[in-house]
Amino acid sequence: MGHVATQACPSNTPGVLGCALIYLFSAGVIGMPGAYLRFVINSVRLALCLAIGLASVSAATLERLSLDDMIAKSTAIVHGRITGSSAAWRGTVIYTDFKVSVLAQWKGAAQKTVDVLVPGGIANGVRQTYPGAPEFTIGQEYVLFLWTSSTTGATYTLGFTQGVFSLPQDSTGQTMAVRAPTTETILDPKTGQVLKDQPISMPLSQLISLISSGVATN
């Protein structure tokens, strides 16, 4: 569901959605000008509120994580280079284990390497495919927001591709941090509404600055 509030919503009880009133303004209306438009605007009044996803909020694969969320919820944040991979069955699922050589780290216990598990891969003559799972290139560098399970000790990226920033260079040679948006459903964790995942692209230095200040705050 779309969250379209122009006013801040009141604090929400967990599981209960807040509510906001939206008033249509006559300014900024586009389309047919004139009296008809003003009539329409003045005669139609919407009360739009946050709502739990209903009806077609489905295939809810991902929960939207803001940068602040990712900083807070990750157990480690690293700038690393993929140095290798191997795939193996873990129970009934093939996971590909990517070896990451840590070049810089802003959160979590210092480590020189980290193994990041991604569902899917090829093992023992079988290929297991999960659309949307991050795909890494050996030799490439990434900024990774990682989460290690306290139960199993396995480490994953946050929210599939949400926690993966590739590091291309722009036309001036500056290293950028880019995260492509995902079309898997992203739900706002507070409201449960469908949100649009926006692409993120910024200079790597800016991302590092945001991470550092976020880690310090947390």
Next chain:
Amino acid sequence: MRLAKVMLRAAAVLICCIAPCAAYYHYVYYQNSSTPYAPIFEKFDLSTLPQQTVTFFVSDSGPTTYPTNDSFPSVLSQIRDATAVWNSVTTSSLRVAFGGLQTTGTAQNTPGGEVVFEEMPPGLLAFAGPASTLTQTQGPNGPFVPIVQSIIHLNINLTVAPGPSYMESFFTTVVHEMGHALGLQHTFTSATMSTAVTRATSRARPLDADDIAAISMLYPQGSFPAAFGTITGSVTSGGEGVHLASVVALLANGSAVSSLSNPDGSYEIDGVPPGSYWVYVHPLPPSANIWYPRDSDGNPLPPSPPFVTAFYPGTQNPAQFTSVSVSAGATVSGINFSVQPRRGVAMYDITSYSFFGQTGVQPAYLNVNGNVPTQTVVANGTGITSGPNAASGLIVEALGGGGPAQFTAYGSPDTSLAIYLPNSSLPGSGRQHLLFILPDDIYVLPEAIQIVQNAPPAITALNRNSDGSVTVTGTGLSSGSRVFFDGLAATVTKPYAAGTISVMPPPGASAQVSTLTVFNSDGQNSMFVEQQDPFTYAYPQAGAPVAALSLAALPQGVSAMVGITTSNLQFLNGLTTLGFGSSDVVVDRVWVTAPNHLLANVTVAPAAALTSTSVSAFSGFQVFERPLGFQIQAANPSLPVIGLPIPNASALQNSLYPGATASIYGTNLVAGSATPTITIGGKSATVGYASASQINFTIPSGVPTGPAVLKLNNGGMAAYPIVLQIDAPPPVIISATFGSGAAAAGGTMTLTVTGLDASVISNPGRVTVTEGGVNIPSFTIQEAPDGSTDLLIQFSLAASITGSQVPVAITLDGDLSMPVYIDVPATGGA
């Protein structure tokens, strides 16, 4: 990640077709690197699936955290319903079944599906996909890559979306993920395989035309593709083929079917229902999450750069859109696009909403009878706004809706558009698509608006009746309303009348509190207006279900009858499922013989893993499980084995009935020169022919309709008994009369028929009438006026069929009557 090469079999691999095949939304491989491209798909190998059925099992460890009033039985019911959705596609030969609970790690050799619950990292709630071999297999429709297993991963914590499990969103999520598991990828047509950003399906309509086309393409049967049309063409840019362009055929006020182009830009859209379509091509959005096709070396083939979306014949101006007419069995070729490149995709991931009081619903539902002059739809997404304003130069209009609509941008930081549509401009029913037009691009949101004629249903009262049923009172109810207890539909005991429906709650788990939702056939449901405080139904406390099984083990390759007697578990037809925790063990059929007893035929695959599995039984929300309660043993080479199903020896008959000849196919059916014996329901059956692999026998008279136990002894050893369904004999035509006194082409004929139960009067689809082997499409059925149980079937003889001894016959549920023969003169008369 190193990708292994796709290894080809030693035998020559045939290209599946010469003309470009649909590079559909499947998992695709290409054997060749030049035109014509012949995609190879990942799919289940039907020849390895028992009864062509992929069975989904649910991990018995289940979620660990539930929201209020949610439960594991409710989760199971939704997964079971999702299998029924995919199983309902009649143009797909793949059957999908719910297999019950499974202990994680159970060894099994037959391909199948699994639903597991896992701790997931923050931001990840569910995912699914197939596991396939690396070697291709040759199938009847060409080479393919066999799926050996599919897994759906759901969050172990149902307090996060898409839970709670009783919400429609959980159900549609599972249906979507199950589609991935069956071999489907994302589309951009607002179908179930579209992501939820644009998806317009619902519990009332869980699959759309694109989904049906996609699954039927993989596993075609029946009227597919003959009853559908095909659109082909190419997408080029600067003379070069455009790869992974999405070409969409869009029906006005209806659905869309689509395909992705091959590396050379060629495309083919199959499974298009007949009609007049607008066809457009758009680039994949940056967020497409498509697993790219692989080349012959296993390397991914990425899409071509983005381009400007265009409608056929190459325009963004709605006034210039040209429709394409599609007929059944015909191909419309040459629908080509020459597209203009652009730096990036301008608009994507646009969602439409409407509001019911304080609740927003996606997609937008507009009630054309709501007595408002103007309807409002809210949209948001990438590219249609710029800061707090609408994107510069943006035009919004409903496709075919008579011109640009007025709209307002509002909200910050997430700016949306409120779009105003005059009620008079809306069609009376169906779906409407929205166009978002920028000076240099266009975006189509298929099925952005669902047109309805009524307000959504709402429950106002719930009353328990003395017979255990519940009367639901509300507004917006109708004869088409269904009442759901959590994720299960309740059986109607008193049809809708005067604002009420009475239903029998599904069998519930002890102390379960079930959330009620009313679903209408127009896609609306009571959660539109009651989500904050829905009605609930509390089941009473009860003891834990207990069950006794007649069999705890079977050898490989054997079919056998299993009986289950329970307490605290009430079996009901249509709500009862039995499972043996492994895709190597198939439940062929279940008969509920009493509320606490059922019989089932079970088959163990010849190559089944030798292991112990769980047994589970379900009725409504009541669940029984016995972990490791069933053992698969090594095959006994001496054992007589009855193969299932047991068919009527006549190809013209579907069912078995007293006096019919049936055939058993199996092994060791005869021991040496001994004479095998067969009893059915305790009565001896006459054996007409016997060999080690086949026995023909006659169903004895006096065996009542319903399940009957068949026992076979090959003269030395008894086979495991199996259950046989005995039906009534086919109908018999006892007389025929003619309106004009004699048969005449085009004249009226009335058949007096015995052996038809009166229920066919209200369910005539069970009956067919043929004349000279040709189906008579229209006929009436009524009771005979003499008060007998005979029925009269009246119809018009075909105008084009004449001759002597023309056979006229009827079928009931596929069982053919003996024909009557009539002489139909060319000019009429006796």
